[in-house]
Amino acid sequence: MSGSDTFPLLARVGLSRSLHRVRLRRWLVSAVLVVGGFTMLLPELWVLVNSFEPSRMQFTLPPVWFTSHLTLASYRQLFDLIPFLMQLANSVAVTVAVVVGSSVVSVLAAYAFARLEFWGRDVLFVALLSGLMLPIQIAAIPEFIEVKYLGLLNSQLSLIFPALIQVFGIFLLREHFKTIPDELEEAARLEGAGELQILRLVVVPLSWPAIYATAIITAQYIWNDFFWPNLYITSASRMVAPLGLVTLQNAYQSGPVGAIFAGLSILVIPVAVFFVFVQRQLMEGLGFAGISR
Amino acid sequence: MGQQGELTLPASRLRARQSRSSRARARRRAGMKAYLLVSPALVLFIAFIAVPVVGIVVFSFLQWDLLTPPKFAGLANFRMLFHDGELPQALFNSLLFDIMTTTLHIVIGMGLAIAVTSVRSRVVRYWARTAFVVPFLMSAGAVAVMWSYILSGSTGPFNYYLTRLGMSPPDWLASGTWALPSLVGVDVWQTVGITFIIFLVGLQTIPSVLYEAAAIDGVGAFQRFHYITLPMLSPATMVASITAFIGAFEIFTWPYVITSGGPGNATLTIMVYIFRVAFRNLELGYGAAVAIVNLLVLVALVLFGFALGRRWVHYERV
Numbered sequence: 001m002s003g004s005d006t007f008p009l010l011a012r013v014g015l016s017r018s019l020h021r022v023r024l025r026r027w028l029v030s031a032v033l034v035v036g037g038f039t040m041l042l043p044e045l046w047v048l049v050n051s052f053e054p055s056r057m058q059f060t061l062p063p064v065w066f067t068s069h070l071t072l073a074s075y076r077q078l079f080d081l082i083p084f085l086m087q088l089a090n091s092v093a094v095t096v097a098v099v100v101g102s103s104v105v106s107v108l109a110a111y112a113f114a115r116l117e118f119w120g121r122d123v124l125f126v127a128l129l130s131g132l133m134l135p136i137q138i139a140a141i142p143e144f145i146e147v148k149y150l151g152l153l154n155s156q157l158s159l160i161f162p163a164l165i166q167v168f169g170i171f172l173l174r175e176h177f178k179t180i181p182d183e184l185e186e187a188a189r190l191e192g193a194g195e196l197q198i199l200r201l202v203v204v205p206l207s208w209p210a211i212y213a214t215a216i217i218t219a220q221y222i223w224n225d226f227f228w229p230n231l232y233i234t235s236a237s238r239m240v241a242p243l244g245l246v247t248l249q250n251a252y253q254s255g256p257v258g259a260i261f262a263g264l265s266i267l268v269i270p271v272a273v274f275f276v277f278v279q280r281q282l283m284e285g286l287g288f289a290g291i292s293r
Numbered sequence: 294m295g296q297q298g299e300l301t302l303p304a305s306r307l308r309a310r311q312s313r314s315s316r317a318r319a320r321r322r323a324g325m326k327a328y329l330l331v332s333p334a335l336v337l338f339i340a341f342i343a344v345p346v347v348g349i350v351v352f353s354f355l356q357w358d359l360l361t362p363p364k365f366a367g368l369a370n371f372r373m374l375f376h377d378g379e380l381p382q383a384l385f386n387s388l389l390f391d392i393m394t395t396t397l398h399i400v401i402g403m404g405l406a407i408a409v410t411s412v413r414s415r416v417v418r419y420w421a422r423t424a425f426v427v428p429f430l431m432s433a434g435a436v437a438v439m440w441s442y443i444l445s446g447s448t449g450p451f452n453y454y455l456t457r458l459g460m461s462p463p464d465w466l467a468s469g470t471w472a473l474p475s476l477v478g479v480d481v482w483q484t485v486g487i488t489f490i491i492f493l494v495g496l497q498t499i500p501s502v503l504y505e506a507a508a509i510d511g512v513g514a515f516q517r518f519h520y521i522t523l524p525m526l527s528p529a530t531m532v533a534s535i536t537a538f539i540g541a542f543e544i545f546t547w548p549y550v551i552t553s554g555g556p557g558n559a560t561l562t563i564m565v566y567i568f569r570v571a572f573r574n575l576e577l578g579y580g581a582a583v584a585i586v587n588l589l590v591l592v593a594l595v596l597f598g599f600a601l602g603r604r605w606v607h608y609e610r611v
Contacts, residue, residue: 025411026411026412026413029408029411029412030412030414030417032408033405033408033409033412033417033420033421034417034420034421036405036421036424036425037420037421037423037424037425038424040424040425040427040428040482041424041427043439043440043443043482044427044428044431044439046443046450047439047442058442059448061448061450061453062453062457063450063453091432104333105333105334105337106334108330108331108333108334109330109331109333109334109335111330112327112328112330112331113331116324116326116327116330117324117327118324118327118328118331119324121327124331124335127338127343128334128338131338131342133539133595134342134346134588135539135540135542135543135591136341136342136345137543137545137564138346138349138543138567138584138587138588138591139342139345139346139348139349139584140345140567140568140571140584141348141349141352141567141571141577141580141581141584142344142345142346142347142348142349142351142352142581143341143345143348144571144572145348145352145577146340146341146344146345146348161337161341162337162340162341164333164337165334165337165338165341165342167338167342170334194326195326195327195330220429220430223430223432224430224431224432224433225432225433226432226433226434226437226545226546226549226550227545227546227564229434230434230549231568231572240432241432241435242432242433242434242435242438243434245434245435245438246434246437246438246550249438249441257442260438260442263435264435264438264439267431267432267435268431271427271430271431272427274430275423275426275427275430279422279423282426283422283426283490283493
């Protein structure tokens with residue numbers, strides 16, 4: 001708890017014995033965190049190692065942690081059984097499309113709600129907010145019928161269109177847009193800028209951290225989702241990757257384990273890349289979302 | 294008082310007033326444009342949130358199997374609710390899962406955040422943040438598939454190591470008692486990272502003055518937690534609990550993929566039940582009626598949660 005501040009104070013008060021105890025406790029806590037973190041990653045490590053094992057070796061006990069007969073047979077089997085790279089591309093494409101699309105929708109709406117006055121604004125906003133608390137899966141049955149009549153069943157568009165409305169994104173961005181000083185907007189208005197120009201030249205450049213935060217949360221939500229792809233998509237070449245793996249597991253008794261492990265391992269790659277590039281924004285975004293919600 | 298103010302308006306205030314009125318005019322002119330800016334969000338909201346939600350109510354009066362045209366069924370679906378033995382089971386399982394997972398989220402998430410904050414090493418902090426958040430970025434479907442192998446009774450590594458440690462573990466996913474708690478474990482493994490981060494950010498907002506004062510008074514670690522950390526974290530706790538609670542009540546992926554609601558109906562949650570009724574048994578109308586029950590129960594629980602929260606959440610800032 002803000003250790004650097006407590007520390008000199010403790011020393012000044014003359015509690016050097018408890019200082020030792022504090023140091024010891026810190027060491028213990030560090031050790032627990034390091035080991036605990038490692039344990040969290042063990043399942044993925046086991047899957048990764050065993051994806052390079054010959055078929056059926058995944059079921060050997062004791063579990064294999066260091067593979068001695070490295071083989072890509074499982075990967076070959078995976079690509080023979082399902083169009084996995086296509087599914088991975090679908091996953092990425094759907095996520096990117098939703099993130100870009102919903103960001104645009106949210107920025108436009110948040111700007112109007114935060115900085116413009118129009119009839120019915122507050123009522124509309126409260127109506128939108130009600131969608132924040134509602135897990136929309138509850139309304140899956142009517143939404144399924146709607147998507148069916150729109151002709152989007154078994155198309156990736158069924159995963160994109162309904163996800164373009166991200167209510168919390170509008171909410172977070174509105175909160176942020178409200179903090180931008182009026183003077184900047186005034187100045188732009190005096191120069192004769194219209195709403196879209198103010199948005200593009202004043203508001204958006206000042207709001208990138210908030211926009212990134214909402215984009216990252218949306219990306220996680222879409223990437224993580226299993227419910228909607230499972231409901232809408234039936235042909236293998238149009239599935240997102242996790243659904244592809246679940247379907248593969250269900251298609252065979254106990255599943256072609258090696259191939260599934262290979263798929264799981266490949267699926268971690270985009271996540272790892274994403275994490276390396278956006279770790280700081282991710283932490284800020286998650287924290288930001290948590291606090292503002 | 295207002296009039297006095299009018300008389301002695303300083304130049305700067307006057308300018309501010311003028312600009313405010315010109316802004317008001319500009320904003321009025323922006324009315325039409327404002328609707329244009331809001332319209333994409335509004336159309337999408339109506340199409341994919343408002344209409345489906347109203348749709349549940351409409352559907353609940355229909356008898357519809359997707360193959361033949363829908364028929365008006367009156368209150369038949371609602372009468373059926375009272376004779377449905379699986380519905381209470383599904384609600385009970387959802388609630389049980391929800392209480393277990395929310396509690397664990399709060400306890401582990403808060404514990405981790407306090408632990409990480411108390412550590413001074415940058416490397417350890419970075420490691421903990423990475424290791425506990427990475428599962429959150431994996432996709433739920435993939436997580437479910439992975440854990441179904443790990444928890445497997447005869448061939449899974451989890452039980453192998455428990456046995457080696459001298460325990461005699463149950464066959465987790467095949468046990469009526471242990472299947473639901475196993476899914477709680479999977480859920481906590483994947484998503485405790487988000488709760489951890491929420492608390493981590495919450496802890497950063499606690500002024501260090503409070504801990505310094507406590508240190509001078511010679512306050513122990515437990516009292517420090519009880520009198521400073523816990524009350525100051527209560528808004529973050531409220532946010533994390535409500536978010537986790539709403540999400541967990543509608544849990545679908547774990548019971549659907551890992552246990553298919555079984556063994557028996559031991560992991561049949563309300564969302565899996567709705568899915569089963571509507572899309573496997575093709576009783577869309579009855580599914581909608583169950584969805585209404587789900588919605589009402591959830592709203593009641595959340596309102597109850599807010600009422601509890603109002604009693605002990607501490608909003609004072611130093």
